[in-house]
Amino acid sequence: MTTIQESLGSSPEVNLERKKSSSKNLFGILMTGLTAVFTLFILVPLFALVFDVARQGLPRLGLQSFTQLPPPPGLTEGCFGNAIVGTLIVLAVAAAFAVPIGVLAAIYLNEFGKGSKIAYWVRFGANVLTGVPAIIAGLFAYTVVVLAMGRFSAFSGGVALAVVMLPIVMRTTEEGLLIVPQEVRQGSLAVGATKFQTISRIVVPAALPTIATAVTLGLARAAGEAAPLLFTALNNNFWSTDLFRPIATLPVLIYFFSIIPYRAQQEIAWAAALVLLGLVLIVSVIARVVTAKRRF
Amino acid sequence: MRLGLVWVMVFSISLSLHTQTRAILQAENVSVQYGSVPAIQDINLDIPKNRVTAFIGPSGSGKSTLLRCFNRMNDTIPGARLLGRLTFEGVDLYGRNVDPVQVRRRIGMVFQRPNPLPKSVYENIAFGARINGYPGDMDELVERILRRAALWDEVKDKLWQSGLSLSGGQQQRLCIARILAIEPKVILLDEPCSALDPVSTLRIEDLLIELKQQYTIVIVTHNMQQAMRVSDWTAFFNAEVDAHDHRKNRLVEFAPTKVLFSTPKERATQDYISGRFG
Numbered sequence: 001m002t003t004i005q006e007s008l009g010s011s012p013e014v015n016l017e018r019k020k021s022s023s024k025n026l027f028g029i030l031m032t033g034l035t036a037v038f039t040l041f042i043l044v045p046l047f048a049l050v051f052d053v054a055r056q057g058l059p060r061l062g063l064q065s066f067t068q069l070p071p072p073p074g075l076t077e078g079c080f081g082n083a084i085v086g087t088l089i090v091l092a093v094a095a096a097f098a099v100p101i102g103v104l105a106a107i108y109l110n111e112f113g114k115g116s117k118i119a120y121w122v123r124f125g126a127n128v129l130t131g132v133p134a135i136i137a138g139l140f141a142y143t144v145v146v147l148a149m150g151r152f153s154a155f156s157g158g159v160a161l162a163v164v165m166l167p168i169v170m171r172t173t174e175e176g177l178l179i180v181p182q183e184v185r186q187g188s189l190a191v192g193a194t195k196f197q198t199i200s201r202i203v204v205p206a207a208l209p210t211i212a213t214a215v216t217l218g219l220a221r222a223a224g225e226a227a228p229l230l231f232t233a234l235n236n237n238f239w240s241t242d243l244f245r246p247i248a249t250l251p252v253l254i255y256f257f258s259i260i261p262y263r264a265q266q267e268i269a270w271a272a273a274l275v276l277l278g279l280v281l282i283v284s285v286i287a288r289v290v291t292a293k294r295r296f
Numbered sequence: 297m298r299l300g301l302v303w304v305m306v307f308s309i310s311l312s313l314h315t316q317t318r319a320i321l322q323a324e325n326v327s328v329q330y331g332s333v334p335a336i337q338d339i340n341l342d343i344p345k346n347r348v349t350a351f352i353g354p355s356g357s358g359k360s361t362l363l364r365c366f367n368r369m370n371d372t373i374p375g376a377r378l379l380g381r382l383t384f385e386g387v388d389l390y391g392r393n394v395d396p397v398q399v400r401r402r403i404g405m406v407f408q409r410p411n412p413l414p415k416s417v418y419e420n421i422a423f424g425a426r427i428n429g430y431p432g433d434m435d436e437l438v439e440r441i442l443r444r445a446a447l448w449d450e451v452k453d454k455l456w457q458s459g460l461s462l463s464g465g466q467q468q469r470l471c472i473a474r475i476l477a478i479e480p481k482v483i484l485l486d487e488p489c490s491a492l493d494p495v496s497t498l499r500i501e502d503l504l505i506e507l508k509q510q511y512t513i514v515i516v517t518h519n520m521q522q523a524m525r526v527s528d529w530t531a532f533f534n535a536e537v538d539a540h541d542h543r544k545n546r547l548v549e550f551a552p553t554k555v556l557f558s559t560p561k562e563r564a565t566q567d568y569i570s571g572r573f574g
Binding site: 115180181183184185186187188189190191192193194197201202205206 | 367369372374397398400401404405406407409411412413414415423424427428471474475477478
């Protein structure tokens with residue numbers, strides 16, 4: 001029978017040197033290498049995508065991208081200024097619906113309905129909604145808004161994107177509220193704050209960074225969706241800021257222009273993809289910067 | 297002869313404490329259950345006004361549970377239920393029309409782990425005052441309260457930093473200061489020093505002794521020296537197991553601190569304070 005002490009070596013001297021050749025250390029090195037390689041695998045598609053979009057999109061990008069209308073087939077002059085404005089408008093409508101509903105629902109789930117049946121089913125519903133294909137969200141908005149109003153519109157596009165955003169905003173906000181320590185709520189109650197004061201002045205401000213992240217995540221997801229907009233916001237070749245008219249958006253413009261066989265339009269589609277990427281990036285960075293200072 | 301003298305002393309101390317003070321909080325046959333699990337049973341206790349009362353006893357003996365009943369913090373725990381009668385200045389704390397928020401505005405609480413609000417030092421003090429409609433100059437209040445809590449010199453240059461950037465002991469004094477800002481009648485402290493080092497602990501004890509001129513203080517502590525140092529009255533709680541193997545938490549003995557620690561009436565108290573268990 002050997003003891004642990006004996007297995008360390010027969011020499012009476014204490015030897016604490018790293019044994020490079022031992023099987024334990026070799027295995028450790030191997031696994032470290034493997035994890036590093038797989039981490040790179042994750043980064044490769046991301047960088048390849050950004051690089052490719054930038055390479056194809058940059059030549060066409062310029063100040064005129066933001067000011068000119070898309071050219072009709074056959075012509076080459078023009079860009080997608082109206083689609084940028086349209087995307088911003090549709091996203092604003094989507095946020096106007098999804099943020100208040102999502103944040104208030106999350107507050108209900110975490111602060112009032114904890115453990116209740118309603119909370120369970122709402123959370124279940126949100127999870128299902130996360131998995132619903134975006135085109136179904138478009139169908140929903142088509143049935144509820146487009147058919148009711150009798151026309152395609154920016155407003156209906158916003159409603160469709162709100163359905164896409166809602167579960168993301170709600171679940172992320174809920175997680176943000178969850179990490180506010182229970183002791184903080186008790187501290188507030190113990191100085192005589194009502195539940196409303198505790199939530200509105202202590203809990204929600206403390207969770208604000210995560211709520212901002214929730215909104216950003218939701219916007220980023222919604223910004224890239226073309227499918228729900230195809231039969232709600234539709235498209236528009238002209239400037240429009242009318243909520244109740246069809247409106248051009250970047251994803252829909254990319255979709256239409258990338259499938260028509262004209263060189264100029266395809267280049268415009270690449271440039272639009274680059275702008276869309278940049279837009280999402282800018283929104284994320286702003287949200288980070290604004291909220292980074294606040295910590296627990 | 298000597299023994300007789302001690303008895304006279306003890307008697308006179310307890311007499312003087314009895315005559316000078318009246319109860320501000322009274323528990324009559326109070327029992328608390330969490331769901332179907334009984335936490336404390338049949339507690340009868342009068343907390344004297346403008347004195348420091350200490351609750352001592354082993355873990356799980358129901359000290360904190362009773363403390364949390366006094367300002368209805370147990371309301372925030374689902375399934376908690378109180379039987380019996382608990383009064384503050386003669387008013388039933390669990391009466392039909394009693395608003396727990398109104399109770400907590402008069403009976404403040406400091407918790408085991410320092411829990412500053414995730415706001416600046418200044419806002420930690422101002423928050424309670426503001427929601428309670430303090431009409432005066434907020435800057436003046438914050439400075440006065442922080443001085444009162446012997447914290448001003450340490451934090452006067454950090455008023456706009458997060459309360460969470462302070463040391464543990466400073467955070468706990470900030471939590472006490474935050475309670476002072478709402479001018480309560482009673483301050484409940486639930487093992488306020490258990491997460492702190494000895495120096496911070498002493499500072500808080502000094503503060504408590506100073507504050508008792510103006511406030512009624514109830515403190516739960518595991519530290520018997522602390523109970524002896526700061527309290528005038530001590531209640532000993534014990535977790536007992538009866539013949540049917542049911543746990544039963546009860547108030548074993550309640551007496552002036554000097555009496556309880558020198559001449560306890562009950563065997564269990566004697567065993568606990570001499571360190572035989574707990």
